[in-house]
Amino acid sequence: MHMADALLSPAVxxxxxxxxxAAIGYSSKKLKENIDNKTIPLMGVMGAxxxxxxxxNFTIPGTGSSGHIGGGMILAVILGPYAAFLAMASILTVxxxxxxxxxxxxxxxxxxxxxxxxCFLVYPLIYKPIAGDGKxxxxxxxxxxISVIIALQLGAFSxxxxxxxxGKSELPFxxxxxxxxxxxxxxxxxxGIVTAGMINYVRKxxxxxxxxxxxxxxxxxxxxxxxxxxxxVILAVVTGGALSWFAxxxxxxxxxxxxxxxxxxxxxxxxxxxxxxLKGIQEKTAxxxxxNFKPADKEEPKGNETPAWPGIETGTSFAGILGGSIVLMFIxxxxxxxxxxxxx
Amino acid sequence: MTxxxxxxxxxxxxxxxxxxxxxxxxxxxxxxxxxxxxxxxxISFPKYEIVALLPFFLYPVLLMTLGEIPFMFIxxxxxxxxxxxxxxxxxxxxxxxxxVSIFHGFMISAGxxxxxSILIKFTLTVSTxxxxxxxxxxxxxxxxxxxxxxxxxxxSQLLFLYRYIFVLMEETMRIVRAxxxxxxxxxxxxxxxxxxxxxxxFLRTVERAERIYFAMLSRGFQGDMPTLKRFHFSRGDLxxxxxxxxxxxxxxxxxxTEILGRFVQGVFS
Numbered sequence: 001m002h003m004a005d006a007l008l009s010p011a012v013x014x015x016x017x018x019x020x021x022a023a024i025g026y027s028s029k030k031l032k033e034n035i036d037n038k039t040i041p042l043m044g045v046m047g048a049x050x051x052x053x054x055x056x057n058f059t060i061p062g063t064g065s066s067g068h069i070g071g072g073m074i075l076a077v078i079l080g081p082y083a084a085f086l087a088m089a090s091i092l093t094v095x096x097x098x099x100x101x102x103x104x105x106x107x108x109x110x111x112x113x114x115x116x117x118x119c120f121l122v123y124p125l126i127y128k129p130i131a132g133d134g135k136x137x138x139x140x141x142x143x144x145x146i147s148v149i150i151a152l153q154l155g156a157f158s159x160x161x162x163x164x165x166x167g168k169s170e171l172p173f174x175x176x177x178x179x180x181x182x183x184x185x186x187x188x189x190x191x192g193i194v195t196a197g198m199i200n201y202v203r204k205x206x207x208x209x210x211x212x213x214x215x216x217x218x219x220x221x222x223x224x225x226x227x228x229x230x231x232x233v234i235l236a237v238v239t240g241g242a243l244s245w246f247a248x249x250x251x252x253x254x255x256x257x258x259x260x261x262x263x264x265x266x267x268x269x270x271x272x273x274x275x276x277x278l279k280g281i282q283e284k285t286a287x288x289x290x291x292n293f294k295p296a297d298k299e300e301p302k303g304n305e306t307p308a309w310p311g312i313e314t315g316t317s318f319a320g321i322l323g324g325s326i327v328l329m330f331i332x333x334x335x336x337x338x339x340x341x342x343x344x
Numbered sequence: 345m346t347x348x349x350x351x352x353x354x355x356x357x358x359x360x361x362x363x364x365x366x367x368x369x370x371x372x373x374x375x376x377x378x379x380x381x382x383x384x385x386x387i388s389f390p391k392y393e394i395v396a397l398l399p400f401f402l403y404p405v406l407l408m409t410l411g412e413i414p415f416m417f418i419x420x421x422x423x424x425x426x427x428x429x430x431x432x433x434x435x436x437x438x439x440x441x442x443x444v445s446i447f448h449g450f451m452i453s454a455g456x457x458x459x460x461s462i463l464i465k466f467t468l469t470v471s472t473x474x475x476x477x478x479x480x481x482x483x484x485x486x487x488x489x490x491x492x493x494x495x496x497x498x499x500s501q502l503l504f505l506y507r508y509i510f511v512l513m514e515e516t517m518r519i520v521r522a523x524x525x526x527x528x529x530x531x532x533x534x535x536x537x538x539x540x541x542x543x544x545x546f547l548r549t550v551e552r553a554e555r556i557y558f559a560m561l562s563r564g565f566q567g568d569m570p571t572l573k574r575f576h577f578s579r580g581d582l583x584x585x586x587x588x589x590x591x592x593x594x595x596x597x598x599x600x601t602e603i604l605g606r607f608v609q610g611v612f613s
Contacts, residue, residue: 004428004429004466005387005465005466005469005470006387006429006433006462006463006465006466007429007433007462008387009388010384010388013387021494024494024498025495028495028496028497028498029495031497032497038554038557040497040500040501040504041504041553041556041560042550042553042557043501044500044501044503044505044508044553045504045508045549045550045552045553045556046549047501047504047505047508048504048505048509048512048549049545049546049549051505051509051512052509052512052513052516052545053516053542053546055513055516056516056519056520056538056541086497086498086501090498090502090505091505093502094482094502094505094506094509096473097474097476097477097482097485098353098354098357098474098477098482099353099354099425100421100422100473100474101425103469103470104379104383104469105383105384105387105469163432167391168391168433168458168461169435169436169462170438170439170440170455170458171432171439172439175435190535193535193539194539194542197535197536197539197543198539198543201539201540201543202543202546202547205543205547206547206550318605318609319602319606319609320395320602320605321395321605322604322605323395323600323601323602323603323605323606323608324394324395324398324601324605326601326604326608327398327399327601327604328398328401331398331399331401331402331405334405334406335406335408336409338406338409338410339409342412
């Protein structure tokens with residue numbers, strides 16, 4: 001599921017953007033080093049392929065509902081991780097711009113959730129070992145099933161974390177996880193079947209396409225352990241940083257996140273180490289330093305004696321409503337005025 | 345949305361972006377930067393804020409009216425993608441039950457404020473992103489991104505993707521039509537047929553990629569997609585950028601709406 005702008009806080013949005021842009025830069029660099037130009041059109045057309053394939057609906061057996069594919073794993077298997085990641089990122093960009101799936105700020109989150117996990121974590125760590133040399137249909141099917149499900153679970157869990165850290169939604173962690181994970185398990189099952197089926201179909205019809213990818217091209221020979229470590233470090237920094245932002249405003253907020261995430265308070269030292277560092281970066285890079293970067297104003301509003309609450313006291317609020325309607329009227333007037341004068 | 349609708353939707357958005365109005369003529373870089381700043385500003389408001397968000401409707405309204413973009417088109421798209429935000433946000437009034445009074449003695453659950461705040465932010469961000477494309481065209485946004493420093497490989501990827509979406513959609517539409525004509529009721533709509541369909545689609549795609557590659561080679565492709573169009577940052581672009589930066593700044597840091605409200609209230613009482 002796509003993350004939406006309105007549920008994001010700037011801190012989380014910017015962090016995820018930074019992570020995703022770094023990954024795009026890294027993948028581009030890696031690809032540039034050892035790409036044959038033939039891959040460039042293939043990547044583009046493959047992106048369009050996933051797009052088109054997403055628009056074909058099919059009936060999910062047992063239920064009456066219809067589903068469509070997500071495609072991250074298919075791309076990873078066919079193009080290799082770096083090219084697949086760029087293709088996925090471009091698909092999500094087009095979706096954000098044309099279908100408003102997610103949004104521009106949430107794009108960083110979406111690229112992370114739907115691109116990084118399948119391409120850089122699941123593909124090298126799970127798909128490759130299980131699929132082996134790609135000769136056995138059964139192993140490929142199992143690999144595709146398992147990796148699609150895991151990738152989707154990771155993605156769904158990230159949506160939960162990003163929403164919670166942003167603090168715009170009141171959903172408690174447990175409920176949210178219980179809503180998201182099972183839905184995505186079901187989606188993952190269906191998508192796994194489709195992915196497995198398609199890879200095997202292609203393997204039967206034109207095996208050279210897959211072989212060319214997994215063997216002859218150096219960049220697909222596998223991602224080194226070093227890169228995976230880098231990915232994990234980025235992940236750790238991102239979650240740590242986000243958690244520490246959260247923690248700096250609400251000590252109890254950190255407690256529950258850490259408890260829920262790790263089961264114990266161990267991470268605390270780590271986040272405290274990262275927090276000042278990230279804060280420093282943030283202070284240096286924030287072009288509008290006064291921005292409210294705190295993920296949430298969690299102060300519980302208790303009637304009208306809470307001054308921390310901007311503009312919702314009696315009296316103030318009336319002025320707010322009045323001012324708001326005037327502003328809206330004014331903007332509408334501008335809009336209609338322009339329309340009117342243009343028509344003449 | 346059915347397949348055809350989705351297809352024509354993206355096609356229509358593309359058509360809109362080739363109009364020639366004041367907004368369309370602005371430098372794509374200016375529009376991209378201001379739009380990102382705008383989104384960032386809107387999102388940065390605390391979660392109970394409603395009133396201070398309202399002035400920000402000016403930006404999408406200006407883009408829409410000056411750019412001659414039909415309101416209903418944007419509106420429908422915004423409504424169509426709203427379920428996720430609504431679904432997550434609707435829990436706020438239930439879970440955040442602190443009572444707040446707005447008028448004298450009229451109480452309301454605090455969660456409604458954050459819910460409406462989410463809805464307003466959602467409308468603002470989604471419509472602005474759509475309007476950016478509708479007034480700039482996707483290829484221009486891509487070139488702007490490249491000039492702003494995104495890797496050229498990624499930008500060519502975006503351009504390729506965009507170019508071939510239309511071609512592949514035609515192809516897919518033919519396949520889907522063929523499936524629908526041969527299937528009665530639900531037969532033939534299952535997973536097995538679907539897998540074969542996308543298998544075929546994939547093979548055709550790869551063949552197409554090969555043809556494209558040869559065609560590009562014969563036209564001198566060397567791994568980059570240059571553009572003939574040269575953008576230059578004119579005085580108008582600068583004016584547009586400065587105006588909206590000041591606008592965003594003022595309405596982010598000063599409760600202008602509320603001050604206006606108090607003023608009017610004072611006049612009439």
